[in-house]
Amino acid sequence: MIGAHVIVGYSGDPGGRDALALGSAITRVTGGELTIATIYPPGSPGLAVEAQANLAHAAEELGQAPAEYLTFESRGAGRGLSVLASRIRADLVVVGSAGGGQPGRIAIGSTSDHLLHLSSEAVMLAPAGYLPPIEPVRLTLAYVHRPQCDAAVERVAQAALRLGVPLRLITLDLRTEDQGRLRDDLALAVRLAWESTGIEAESEVAEGHDVAAALTDIEWLPGELLVCAASEDAQPHRVFLGELAMKVLRASSCPVTVLPRGFS
Template sequence: MIGEHVVVGYTHDSGGRDALALGAAITGVTGGELTVATVYPQESAGRAVEAQANLAHAAEHLGEVPAQYLAFESRGSGRGLSVLASRIRADLIVVGSPPGGPRGRIAIGSTADHLLHLSPEAVMIAPLGYEPVGAPARLTLAYVRRPQADEAVERVAQAALRLGVPMRLITLDLRTEDSGRLRDDLALAVRLAWESTGIEAEAETAEGHDVSAALAGVEWPPGELLVCAASEDAQPHRVFLGEVAMKVLRASSCPVAVLPRGFS
């Protein structure tokens, strides 16, 4: 299960504080390590000092939550977080949504965009204004029948079993595909979850004329966590999301975790 070592990409703004709260909530549940990192440009002594000041603010926000604080030099924040996560063997990178977007929704800034197209580790994004509610209430997997999603079914089922929370499978019906086939695909995924862990997963079809409308018609209680598998176009052991999955992220009202292809 992801969350054994979490890296939070911290910036001194609302998005950074959201990421910090989410990262602390995850390690609070998993008992994993927490590293808070601020990435600054190469060969910039002034920005290095600023990064250290940002980390001091992060430490104030976390209070007594145990964490390691690192300022990391890199050409870009997304690249820097990826490299750092690999070096310290973190299994999850958490970032927030940049200020200015719709509150309660995920916005994709330049850091998240890089991570969602190249990260070797799982990536989790907090919606703007995220408020932690303790342990996850349920794990929901956005399911489309393909090898990466079937692999994710087993991984999410294992995580749900370990956390003692329900699991839900959701597939989008945008009225462009055979609804009967989509329901059959969901039934197979439910069986896969049962065969791999003994969990009886819930299954739901989200219907709408577009992704936003489909997800708006689905219940998202506090404590929900949405999980997406990497696209078929992803390189092995890398995150990559296609157009529809990116729309799912932007329409989500809860944190979203994206698993790399071949996640183990």
Template structure:
């Protein structure tokens, strides 16, 4: 289960504070290690000092929450977080929404775009204005009948079992597919979750003329986490989201975790 060692990409802005809150919430649930990192560009002594000041703000916000604090020099924040995560053996990178996003949703900036296309670690994104719940309520997997999603069913079911929360599988019907086939595929995925973990997963087909409309009719719990599997086009052990999954991520009202291809 991801969350044994979480690294948060922090800046002293709304997105950074959202990521900090989400990272702390995840490790509170998993009991994992928490590292807060600020990335700054090379050859910028002033920004290096600012990075240290940012971490001081983060430490103050965390209060008694145990965490490590690191600054790291890199030409790109996303690349720096990936390199640093590998060095400290973090299994999850948490970042916030870009400033351009609407409240309660996720906007993709340059940092998250890099991570969502090249990260070897799982990536989790916090919606703008994220307020951490008291605990985890449910794990939801965005399901499409393909090998990466079938593998994710087993992994997310294991995580739900360990956390003691329900598992839900959601498939989108954008009025272009045979709903009967979609429900048959979901039934097979529910059976897979049961056979591998003993969890009886909920299943739902979300209908709409586009992704946003389909997800608006779905109930989301306060402590919900949405999980997406990497695209079949992803390199082994890398994250890569396809066009549909990107739309799901942008339409989500809860944090979203993206698993690398071949995640175990």
């Protein structure tokens, strides 16, 4: 299950603090390892010292929570986090929302953009100002009838079973598709979840004239986690988020996890 080893991309801004809180909450639930990392550019001794100071602030915020603290030199924060995650065998990279975004929503910056198109590990993004609950209350998978999503149904169902939380499968009806076919696809996905894990998944069709409207058409619980599968265009064992999924991510009011292609 995702969360055996979580790496948090930390910076001394609100997005970094949101990521820290979320990453810490995930490992409390999973019992996994937690690594806090700050990336700094090469040839910048002053920024290397600042990175160490950022980690000291992170340690103060976490208090007694067990964690490893690392600085890492890289020309880009996203690339650095991805390389470091592979080296320490983390299975989840957690980052916060970029500055200047809407409160309660996810804004994509250069770090998260890199991760969402090239990471070998699952990526989780925290909305701006997000306060994680003590425990998750439900996992929701954004479902489209295609192989990557079918594989994700089984993986997310296993995670929900292990966490002891409900599983919900949603699909978006943007008034351009046959809703009967969408519901049939969802029914097959619900059956797949049952056959693979024995879990009875909920299912909903979210209707709206665009993605943001569709997501507000259905209920979101405090402590909900939304999962998206990688695009069919992703390289094997890489994250690559398609246009529709990117819109879902930006409109989400809860943390979003993106699985790499072929995630197991």
